[in-house]
Amino acid sequence: MFNQALIQHLESFIPLKENEKALFEDKFVSRLVKRKEKILTAGEVCKQYTFIVKGCFRMYGVDDKGFEHNIQFAAENDWIADISSFYTQKTSQLNIEALEASELLQIKQQDLFFLFTNVPKLNRIFKVMIEHKYIELQNRVLQNFSSxxxxxxxxxxxxxxxxxxxxxxxxxxxxxxxxxxxxxxxxxxxxxxx
Amino acid sequence: MFNQALIQHLESFIPLKENEKALFEDKFVSRLVKRKEKILTAGEVCKQYTFIVKGCFRMYGVDDKGFEHNIQFAAENDWIADISSFYTQKTSQLNIEALEASELLQIKQQDLFFLFTNVPKLNRIFKVMIEHKYIELQNRVLQNFSSxxxxxxxxxxxxxxxxxxxxxxxxxxxxxxxxxxxxxxxxxxxxxxx
DNA sequence: ATCTACCCTTAACCTAGATTAAGAAATCAG
DNA sequence: CTGATTTCTTAATCTAGGTTAAGGGTAGAT
The missing domain is CATH 1.10.10 (Arc Repressor Mutant, subunit A)
Incomplete structure (x- = not known):
């Protein structure tokens, strides 16, 4: 039985057919992580795009003095990945760490690209998703300035x-x-x- | 004769056919602006996506004390728009102003959406473009923190x-x-x- | 060519937020 | 349930960067 949280999330953008859902079932891998466990460590390439079923994560960088700086949080029904590293396949400067014991669904880059080809509407969904992420980040920049x-x-x-x-x-x-x-x-x- | 700068820029992503180029010619409008002229004012909706043929722009917000904060610059062969306002069609909090006398090509939201439908590869181009913009913005956030x-x-x-x-x-x-x-x-x- | 508006720099003084230290409270893992 | 770890708070002192003011330089418009 496939996880309803992901399907519901995707269908909040565009309805999916049964065979499309089956493709997702095939490509997303379920995973449990403990509090403080990292799903991405700076210096590695971000190979997975992660959907959070339950729990909470932070993405952070470490400066030259060793201080950590949180860039974003993500919880249930949200996605997290270092988009920069994921798309360029260059090593990431960022870490992603569980703030609580969490349950997630992950897809590898090549499998996501397979889905982009075989479920074309996924392109639209991910285009809208990254637009939202961009807007969120821009608001963050604006807010940091102005206060x-x-x-x-x-x-x-x-x-x-x-x-x-x-x-x-x-x-x-x-x-x-x-x-x-x-x-x-x-x-x-x-x-x-x- | 259509502007080569835009075509060259787009073809740096994916080659275009002659009839596709013709569609662009139809929908993009050329415009000259003076130094200090604004092409977007806070409080308005961002109705145009702008390609810069020549010149230089800044996008900035104004805080509650009246101070201006530049969010990004853009020059030749780059795009500028308040992506948030453009896609949501809500009023923008940002201003876009020419720092030099400039020459640009603009497309209205509805015309861009028309092109998204009629030149499907444009979706891919704009998806990659916004990914780049996202990465640039994330680097900016990182850099602001760490220094x-x-x-x-x-x-x-x-x-x-x-x-x-x-x-x-x-x-x-x-x-x-x-x-x-x-x-x-x-x-x-x-x-x-x- | 020149006048005007903007731009760059210096310096004296001022404040938001950092640093350090240390004790009390809350939360987690076994 | 309990010890260990993390978290929250307070307070004293310190510093990066802001503010104000003012002179000289540079570039744009006419």
Whole structure:
């Protein structure tokens, strides 16, 4: 029995025929990962495109001083991959790590390309998906520019209410580009206003 | 006679047939703009996808204190649009302004969608194009995280050598997220090292 | 060719956020 | 259930980069 979460997600874009669903069943591989387990490590090539059935991940880079910087989070019914490395097949500068014990479905590059050829409507779906990802990333750039740490934190709470009470503050701080200590100060300051 | 720059650019992805080229000729509109002229103003919907034949543009947002923040530059043989607004047809938060007197080719959303339908390979071209844009933006996010202003400036010089000696420092500062005064300090500091 | 608007730099002072340290609270794995 | 690890917070001190102001240089429009 194939996982309904993925099919439902894809059909939220365009309905699929039974034989198309069967092709997916064939190519996606189910996998369980533990908390803190990495599904991509910097220096490797990103060979899998991952759909998250259950759980939560972060994608992060490490700077020259050894500090980690979260670029994005992803949870249920979302996709995660280093798109740059996946499409260019060059080594990735990024890591993808489970923040909770998670369940996922993965497809290899060559199998995804097979599906692009044999299920043409998948091109449209993935074009729209990457457009969404692009827009999300652009909003992130915009938000980073235009705000103090407090404004960015409030923006984050608004944009990711389902994640904000699920992620440790230390991970949120890393996403916002500030230290956990300063986030603590910011939170205190917000509370004293309310 | 149709503009060769656009055709050459598109054919760098996939060769086109004569009748396909004719369709482009029909749908793209040539336009000249002066320095400082805006081709998109925040609050409007981005209705045109723009190919730059000659000249140079910046895309920027304005924060709540009235400060401008450059998100990207684009010059000859590159495309510029607020992809978010263009695809969603919601009002844009961004402005696109000519930094030099420029020559461009524009296509309206409905005409581009017409071409997507009638020249199917254009879907592939635009999928790859947006993948490139996504990768560029992700690199920008990564670079912003991982560096001091000096490192980011050096990274900018490396990544955009053709633009760095063409743009006023004040625009570069806005891209890097620092003040022109501080960029001046950074430049001085770099020189005294060399 | 020249006037005007923009651009670059310097310097003195100021603030948001980093760093370090350390204790209390929460969460995870066995 | 319990010890081990992670997480959250506070506070003192420090620094990268912002702000303001002002002079000189450069490039665009007419």
């Amino acid at each position: 103090t740490a407090e404004q960015r934190y409030l923006g984050f709470l608004e944009q990711y209410p389902h994640l904000s009470n699920r992620l440790p503050n230390t991970q949120i701080a890393s996403y916002l580009g500030i230290t956990p200590e300063f986030l603590s100060k910011v939170r205190k300051n917000i509370q004293s206003k309310a | 001091t202003a000096e490192q980011r400036y050096l990274g900018f010089l490396e990544q955009y050598p053709h633009l760095s000696n063409r743009l006023p420092n004040t625009q570069i500062a806005s891209y890097l997220g620092i003040t022109p005064e501080f960029l001046s300090k950074v430049r001085k500091n770099i020189q005294s090292k060399a």
